[in-house]
Structure formats: C-alpha cells, structure tokens
Amino acid sequence: MNAPAPHRGGAAEARRRRRHRADRLLRLLGLGAISLALGLLGVLIATLVIGATPALTQTKLRVTFAISPELIDPADPGIGAYRLILRRGVAALLPEQPTTMAEWREIGGIVTGNTQFAIRDAVMADPSLIGRNLTLTVPVSDAYDQLGKGLTSRDTPPERRKLSDREIARFDALTARGAVSRPFNWELITRSNSRFPETAGLAGAIVGSFYMLLVCFVVSFPAGIAAAVWLEEFAPRNRLTDAVEVNINNLAAVPSIVFGLLGLSVLIGVFGLPRSTPLVGGLVLSLMTLPTIIIVTRAALRAVPRSIREAAHGVGASRHQVVLHHVLPLAMPGILTGTIIGLAHALGETAPLLLIGMNAFITDPPGGILEASTALPTQIFIWAGSAEHGFVSRTCAAILVLLGFLLAMNAVAIYLRQRLERKT
Amino acid sequence: MTRARAFLAMPALAVAALAAALLAAALLAAAPAEAAGSRDRVRLVGSSTAFPYSEAVAEHYVGLTHGRAPVVESTGTGGGLKIFCGGLGAGFPDITGASRAITASEYRDCVSDGVADVTEALIGHDGLSLTQSNEAPELALTRRQLFLALAAEVPVGGGIVANPYRRWREIDPALPDLPIEILGPPPTSGTRDALVTLVMLPGCATFPEIAALPPERRHIVCARTREDGAFIEAGENDNIIVQRLAADPAALGIFGFSFLHENGDTLRGVPIEGVRPNVETLRKGTYPLIRPLYLYIKNAHRAVIPGMEEVLREYLSEDAIGPDGYLTERGLMPLPAVERREVRRAVEDHVPIRRFD
Known part of the structure; x- marks a missing residue:
C-alpha cells in the first residue's frame, strides 16, 4: 500500500517525457511526410509550368498575299499555284529578293507547312479575292518559332543549327518590319493534332x-x-x-x-x-x-x-x-x-x-x-x-x-x- | 410527395439520363458512317519509322482535298503486318508501312486470312544514324569497328572469344580513349533488325575467321549483341536516348535519322566509313546505313474505302517522295526517278506480290 503513486516521482516523470517526445516525433514525421509530398508536387508542377511556358505563345507572321488571277484556274479556284503565291507573299516582306530555287524554298519554309492550303481555302470561300490582296496572320514554322522565343541560341555554331545565318537574317528583317508577333496560343486547345508543332492542338x-x-x-x-x-x-x-x-x-x-x-x-x-x-x-x-x-x-x-x-x-x-x-x-x-x-x-x-x-x-x-x-x-x-x-x-x-x-x-x-x- | 422529393434529391440520375440521351444521339449520328460495315477514313498502320512519313501524307492529303482525315497508327513493322493481314473489311487497316520487306511466313498468314491481293511499294530509304553528343570528342567509325564494339563474341588472335573490348582505343589505337557505351533499340524493334543487317552483318563479313565458321554458328556470332553492359537496350522512345546522350558525352545512340535531324543543336552524327549522315548524304545515297521503307497495300479495299486511291496517289506523288518532296525534308531518302515511276505504275496496276508463289 505504501508504493509510490505510479504517476509521481522520477520514473514517472521520465516516462512522461518519453511519451511527449514520441508525440512530437509522430507529429514531426507526419509533417515531414506531408512536406515531402507537397514539395515533390511543387517540383512537378514547377517543372511542367516552366517547360510549358514556351507553348503558351506562338510566333506568327502577318503576310499580305497577292492573289494574282493568272496563277489561279478561273474555272476552279481550288486549283492554282498557291505555293508560289505563298512564297511571293513572304518574299515581298524581305529586303532582298531570292534568286535561286533553294532560296525560294527557304522562304516558303518560314511559315508553317499548311499555309498554302489556308490561302487556297480563303480564296475558295470567297472567290472575289482573286485579283485582290489577302492578309493573313500565320504561324511560323517550328525552327523559327524556337528562334523567336530565344530557345535556339544564335551563338551556336551554324552547322549545329537548323537555320543558317542567312535564314536568321531574314527572320530578323521580318521582325524589324514589325510583321512578327507572338500572341497567346489559343490553337493549343482549338486545333487538332498536326505533324507541325506550330499548328498542333489538343x-x-x-x-x-x-x-x-x-x-x-x-x-x-x-x-x-x-x-x-x-x-x-x-x-x-x-x-x-x-x-x-x-x-x-x-x-x-x-x-x-x-x-x-x-x-x-x-x-x-x-x-x-x-x-x-x-x-x-x-x-x-x-x-x-x-x-x-x-x-x-x-x-x-x-x-x-x-x-x-x-x-x-x-x-x-x-x-x-x-x-x-x-x-x-x-x-x-x-x-x-x-x-x-x-x-x-x-x-x-x-x-x-x-x-x-x-x-x-x-x-x-x-x-x-x-x-x-x-x-x-x-x-x-x-x-x-x-x-x-x-x-x-x-x-x-x-x-x-x-x-x-x-x-x-x-x-x-x-x-x-x-x-x-x-x-x- | 415523397417520391417527387426523392427523385429531386437525385440529380445524378437525371445527369445519367441526360448522358444516356447524349450517347444515343452520338451513336445515331455516327451510325451511318461506321456501323454499316464500311469506313469513311483510310487506315494506315505499321512501322514507327514510317509513322512520321504517313502522318505527313495524311495531313497533306487533308489540306489538299479536305477529305476525311486518315487514321495513322504506329504499331511497329511486325505488328502492323499482323493486323493488316488479319482479314478483309472495315475492321482491318488498308495500308501498312514496313521498314523491311514482308517475310514468306507473314505473307502466307496474309493469304490464309484472305488478304491475297497485296501490292508492295518501295517509297524510299531511311537513314539509321549513330549519334553522339556535340560535347564529346569526335568519333569516326567503320562497320568493322562497330561490330567489334557491339558483338557478344569477336575474333581475337585466331579464336572467337567473349568481347573483351571496354574502350574504343582497345579496338583501334587511333580512336579516342572513351568507354564503349552504345544505346540502341530493343529486339522487338524494326530498328534492331536494321542494326543487325546494316551494321553487324557487313562488319562481321570483314573477318575471315568468322567466315570460316559453320553457317549456324556464324549467324549467331554475327547477329548477337553483347550483354555485358556496353550495349544498352534503351526502349522505343528515341527522345529518351536523345536526352541520355546529351547528358553523357561518352555514350553513342542508334536511332532513325529524323531524331538526329531535329536535334542537331545537341547531337552530331558519327561518320560511318567517312560519310556523315545528313540530308545531303542521304539524298545522294552515299551514307551506308540506309534501310528500305515499304508500303503494303490491300488492293481489295481500294474500290471500297473512300479516299484510299487519293491517299495512295498523294503518298507516291512527286510532292511527297520526290527529291524536293516534303517527306525528303523529314529525312526520307528518295528513290531514283525511274524507280519512283515504276513504283507508281505497280501501284496503279495493282501488281501483286509474286515472289512467294
């Protein structure tokens, strides 16, 4: 009967401290686990957001295409030299006119590959455009988009770039003319898949x-x-x-x-x-x-x-x-x-x-x-x-x-x- | 009263009913198109190497004609031929791409399932590139050296032994002192077949010791890749190989040319027998590691599936597979003009495969 009360004395005090320590430890572990989870989630989201930022905008070029009647079949506006119309339209924005076939091809390649169809579709929808000018704002192709967003460094040696010095100079000339813009990329959710990243959407x-x-x-x-x-x-x-x-x-x-x-x-x-x-x-x-x-x-x-x-x-x-x-x-x-x-x-x-x-x-x-x-x-x-x-x-x-x-x-x-x- | 309230409290049931109605509407809307046992879209399957080319043709076709968008699926060469040969009818694809020719047993499977009238069309060649990081010391290799780096067993001092080479310098003192580390395709991939036929077998053929072996043993020695860690099977996603190469300057990667073409800022092609892979050497045909790309066309579908003739015409047009075509821009190596004409004629005339008869 004389035994000390179990909740008093040194032994009990030590026991209580131990229990409190265990409490704190459990709470800390829980806190640590949730911080780890939140931290990893944060890293994931941050990586994705940083990675996705370039896709939120799309470099575009405003071009005026001259729809010359002699390049289009009068019976069927669906048939015509639309690739030539496209290349001439882009070339008109440039200080130097191309002379070789390769240069013409490069100039056509500044804008996305489906642009010639976009011009044709506009003409088919409104044949009165023939003989007039058609102004469109079209996405530039991926290599130029990367350049415009600064993702391709101009300091890389030319043999490692997709674009040559000449092509970069052309793009700079277009930018200087104010023809290049970079609006929000709504196409990402309004367009369907494409083999060209610049027109691919979800x-x-x-x-x-x-x-x-x-x-x-x-x-x-x-x-x-x-x-x-x-x-x-x-x-x-x-x-x-x-x-x-x-x-x-x-x-x-x-x-x-x-x-x-x-x-x-x-x-x-x-x-x-x-x-x-x-x-x-x-x-x-x-x-x-x-x-x-x-x-x-x-x-x-x-x-x-x-x-x-x-x-x-x-x-x-x-x-x-x-x-x-x-x-x-x-x-x-x-x-x-x-x-x-x-x-x-x-x-x-x-x-x-x-x-x-x-x-x-x-x-x-x-x-x-x-x-x-x-x-x-x-x-x-x-x-x-x-x-x-x-x-x-x-x-x-x-x-x-x-x-x-x-x-x-x-x-x-x-x-x-x-x-x-x-x-x- | 109770009943009414109970059902009001169950908006989910209302939602379900609405969804069912929507679904029924969607079914009805689509029913005439597909349920009737036909299809209004062309279906292409097959090799992952041909996939980007088929994508390009599909998109160009839609832009040009406003026809229904073809469905292009990457199934691998073997997988593509398997479902292609599964039978006739809307459930089976119309065209399959292959990075090697159809084999006799695949053809027999085709015929036994009623797919007897198949036309083979060679559309061009695709480059297989050996690639390293731009930061790495430059390598230039021959297929003989590559065989010594890749094979499980190699000839050393007159005998065939387990591959002892761990560094490039051990193979040839002129090569840099780097560990051998090659990331390549798994055995299920068509690219692996290409690695064996384009690199291993020609490299192997330069050794008289191996040529002296009995044929079965010779085949094993020539085709088996090492499994001691120097050759790493890196899965089917080539972008992962690209990232690993950028991170590890000592590593070499093996994949289709298009990935090298797109990643020229971080990667460079290793010259094989002195020729570096690029659009020029592929166009001229001087680069040695090239493999054929075929289309297999189900002729019985051509009259039935709307748009199939037009898609084929687009695929084989000068705009696509010609020397300045949009497929060439993506890395396809075009055929000579005469061969392109022959392929077009063969497809037009529904010429069947006869070599297995």
Missing part, C-alpha cells in the same frame, strides 16, 4: 476524352450502383456473394493494361467494334471504373444509419421504396464523389488505350463515339515521342491541360458532396 484529344468518359459514365455508373445496391441491400450472405465480393475487390486491383488486352481481344476481336474509337475506350475504362464505383457505393450505403431504414419500414415502405426513396438519396453524395474520382482516374489512364489503338494520328476531332480518335493521355504519349523541338513544350502544356481537367473534376466532386450534404 481539340481532338479533348473531344475524344469527353466521348470516352461519357461512355464510361453511362455504362459504369448505373451498373455500379445497381450492383452495389443488390450486394448491400438484397443479396443473401452465402458463398456465392462472398465470391462476388472478393472478385470485385480483386478487379479493382487489376493493372489497367489487362483491361486493354481484354478490350483488344474481346471488344475488337470478337465483337468487331471499330478500333481506336471512344466507344471501345470508354467500355474498357468502365471495366476499370466499375469496381471502384461498386466499392465506393457500398461504403456510402453502409454509412446510412440503420434508423433510416427501420423508420421507413416502420411506416410501411417496401424494400425498393426504402432503397430508392431514403437510402440512395442519403448515400448519393458519397457515391457521386467516388464516381467522379473514378472517372478522373479513367481520364488519366493511358496503357489500355495504347492497346486498342487510341494513339493514332488524326487531324480532326471525332464526330461521335464510333469515330477514330485520340484521348488526352495518349496525345501526350504521342507528342512525347515526337522528334520536333516544339513538341517538348507542347507535351508539358498538354500535361497541364490534363491536370487542369483532373483538378476541375475533383473540385466538382467536392462541391457536389458539400452541397448535397447540406441539403439532406
């Missing part, structure tokens, strides 16, 4: 990703909720439902490339669905999202208090009424959050799309879910593998666009959750 990939997520949502959301409701509210507990449950959890952990292989062999091979289409992509991604939605929905349903169900049963509601009128609405915020996060995950998925051919080169956006298209992550994949320098910054910019969409989706998830939770 429109096709964004539309493709949208169609794909639409398919994914329409398939996986109702199916996921229905499966979860059955498992949680109606299913008997026996071997079979246990097996189903184990399999769903396993499915959530299957590497996504396996779903791609499945899509390739079953959807494309057996069912003959068209390759590279958002339909196939969306179906493959919905296989991937489905287990996530089922798991999240079951957790949300389980979180609805028993009293709600009992009260509903108590006033005579049948089982479907209990589920549809009371349990599901209360679980909806959780379900929505999980679904949107699942879809965001699907949006960033690349590997299965590579297998079903969504990494193709297509210069226009898809018109529907059955037309070949790319998606944002596969577009990044293609650009990252392209040789041209301009694609380096565009790859970074495309990653930022993808991150922006992911952020927006997660923000919507948070907003919906808070709004709906307040309501109920």
